[in-house]
Amino acid sequence: MLQLAWGLCLTALLGWDSAVLAAKFRRPAAVFPLPLLCAAALLVYAGALPGFLRAGVWGGVGALGALAVWGALRLGRESVRQLTESSGLMLFLGGAALLWVVLFCLQPMFFQWDEFTAWGLAPKMVVQNGCLYPAQPGNLKASFTYPATSMVTVLFQPFARWSEWGCMAALDTLAMACLAAAAALPNKRRMAGIAVFAAGFVLPYFFADTPAGSYAAQYANAMADLPLFLLFGGSLCLYYALGGQGRAYWLTVLPLMLLTLTKDICFAYGLMAVFLIGLDLWWAGDAPARKRFLPAVAKALPLAVAVVAAFVSWGRYTAAVTPLQETAASVGSEGLSYGAVLLGGVRQLLGIGREEKFAVLMSLMFRAFFTRRVCLLGGGAAAVGCITLAAAAAGCGAETGAARRRVVTAYLGLAFCFAALYLFHLILYYYNFGESEALALKGYDRYLTPYYQAWMLVMLALLGQGAGSRRGAGALCAVSLAVLGIFAGRGVPAAGFWSDASSRYTLRQDVQTKAAALNPALQPDDRVLVISQGDDATRWYYYRYELTGTVADGFSGRYTEVGDTSQREKGDFMNLVSPDNEYLYAGDCTVCTPETLMAYMQETGCDYLLLDRSDGYLQQAFSPYFAGGLQDSMPATLYRFAGCDAAVPFTVAAQESGVAG
Template structure:
């Protein structure tokens, strides 16, 4: 049923794009992305009004009505002729391939961040038909932005239940829309379109840091980093195709609002895209007129305010729905506002009040583009060289005059954006990361790799657009696109992953399937408002995340410090729950505890249940007396669910254990 629902929505998107293309006399491949992201924005507005499901059904009816209107006006044969666009055909075929493959393979979430936010939020929205800040259950990031979760919902709202594999298929439909948009820049010939499409689809594989023996997360991740890169590049490509026409600018506006709704840093991506478009519009024609410069600056400012308005509107909704202030970042127990991060970071960058931490991380960030890998061929300088080559080829193939000036100014805007993102991530490492993570430049490839993907995608769009120039230059541009596609595919085959979304090993999901089954044995006894403390000795937090995703309750924070029962000495909550005796060697996820300390912690925390998943000798010896049922060593067929009573001094068995 989920597959049928997904294909129904895909058909509605395709028909809506065709109808809009007929009404605007455009290639439908240009409209697939604006129609898709506009649909998500509509769902966001409906969800904030408390009408998410009605908004989805109204959207489906609107797509059908728009298609009928266009067919009656232009005739069905005209729509069919427009559907013969090579790039549009690639969008439909690529999206269909992902839906069918994932429906057969049915992959599951595996990354920690998918359980703390991305995947869990998708699940909440689909199962409860509300935006996730207002949903019931555990979620670490209630203040996060809703774009990708609503994209998943769009393809599953009519299906019963929730399917994780459909989340991947929905995301990849978005990526295929961007790839088709880039392919449409190359003209209406199949050869150029296929080459450009292949180059864009290969980009995420090229910009991956593959470890031998590991599985690739490319095209099978519920997180938003790849979406940021694709939508940013897609916004630039849409501007290249549509130019400064009112319809084109409106479409770009929809894409940029959606870009803002993907992730907090999406606002920065959207503002950089506005800068790129403004530079091209103000200085892309000769002579440069002061009036046009000021007019463009004013229009860019209005666009930036509208985009920021979408960000602020969501922040207001989050505060009203969940009481969470999303406009702050922080690490090690402290949080600061975005204004403090930017102003404080700029001051330190200029040498005003510079701290030792800032100086150390600045030195690391200056080395990072030359030392830390972000792609299959090595560090960031390789990625920058690839983008520079594509931009240089596009400038060479573009016709002298306005076309070439436009390429150069767009390229300049992309490089300014890259520098801005580098500075912004420097600030994030200083203010948002714990010291141990900041000094390692944790997830550098993930964050900066997305920036490089977006920049390179936009550069390939510039080169693809040159395929429409006069005959000699078009031939050179097609040769450049062919070379880019061949190089990317060759590098991916040579250095890339052998295990990707097409053939994940089934053993990867063994732990997920086990915990799904174990959680099902106790879910009937739980309510979403119940707080459940998980006991899983020796866990690296993986099982804690998995249970938080599967339980129909709120997973509680663990005991992250020591106490001796009569004072609040060193008691602090943390993720995970592994109890260790005092003086044990503790790592990042392990804590030290005593029987009285646990009771004192539970009295303060006021949790509802304890779920015993896995024990060790220490736990059995130290804590068994608290429970009214035998605590086995290791694990049982089912987990043991205990009700916390008498302020944590007594635990009453509710469900679970081996079958009699």
């Protein structure tokens, strides 16, 4: 209940502060939740870099509170009027509050693998330990995730009490702030703002291919895809709502910096956003373009500097607190630099020494644009067709020539950036993926749909800005009704954040119960090797997320003689099989003996072995080395490793029933 109360209070504080700033600067109140939330998250980040994350959290909350008190004393009556008359701000408050209450009542849990390896694990570590995860015992590799989602989460969970549903609700609050920026219209256009917000809310479902009957996790996950889409689109919508003029223009820098810290690809997204803003400043004004070029560069350049500064700050931090080999900027198994990858990719595109694999990937990417479903109407071509129709409607509904030029500039600029992004992913498939994954275009829809979503959100926002005329209002009505109608007719998921998904959590809850019984025997810097016979890596990832200690990587391949590691391969989870049964060996199995397993434990500095599930092979070959022996079916047991030369190398430290003496 404390978590819910804090989330609702902080959301209300953001709403009131937005009304205060609207009264002060005479701008639509709905533009302010996004920069305010981003500013608070960036204050947390600034405090976390030197090791004062908790101070950053309370500094951010304190700044929001101080602004609220000042506004109540100086601009109270006008702030109340701004709060009640802004449809975009009320939608932000209502949408965020609804999501907080629904998620609190249902308390969904993580279930996607990447949430346990990065996007859910990182904010959990930050909330519980009060510092950025690369500097913690048992940390993630620094290159695995970026800190923006963790900073937003810890702002809404400042009491070191972790909840997965609270993490989801915090990111959804950020999403509502971005949608409010898209719906930030003058008070006399309330209905237009409502239409933009409603259509924007369903875009994550519209640009998706959720199988019938499955659970749609768009607003109930910790992945960075939703923040990426909304921060990219929301930054541009914020700029358009502010008009690119006055002191309020510089508020755009805040979501751009947080966007850059959201995901590794977001440095490119941040620079694309700056490029699009600069393009608008250059081409969309009333003065001749040649006279606007240098002023446009002068206004866009500081935004680019802020994006670069945010990106460099994270790279410098991770390099300072983690080993160099874990943070080096490289791509693929050959460890090429990003510059070498881009240069090599351009050469391949130009046909200079083009290899067959690249030619095949070019053909696959071309066909995927038409055949791989990325929206309710079909592939990328259909998605771009929908966006083009929305842009045409926005152009027809524009009230002035400058507004029409803005729509054309935004559409063509986003189209150019999409083409560059598409080619960039072609190059990544060539350099950064194994052949089987590359030829399958692994993750194709996940990599590209955030851009489609942001592109459409920007067109919706520009449609709303042109809704002052009857023609513009009609165009917005037609497009928003089309989006909502297609969603209602073809895309409403069978289940989502509004429904109970407890059937998905059976395995999670089993591992969670076992880990809770074993954790009292562990410290964060204890290294634990997890063995769960018959696992497909799912239970291993769950333990990695749930255990207090550091879960060590296992290995695959063959390791049957101590010292001979020639056939041992890097891995994570382990399924142990006997070297006497060669036919049992497969790519996801580990052929080893008790002696080589203990040698590996000693080599990697493992303090404990967690035996989650045993089987006949372990019972037969490994029992003499474990206190009390092993059985086919036994409780999850944590063994302390005493060394290869001990009379009994593995002694019981804890079992499901409790910690051993």
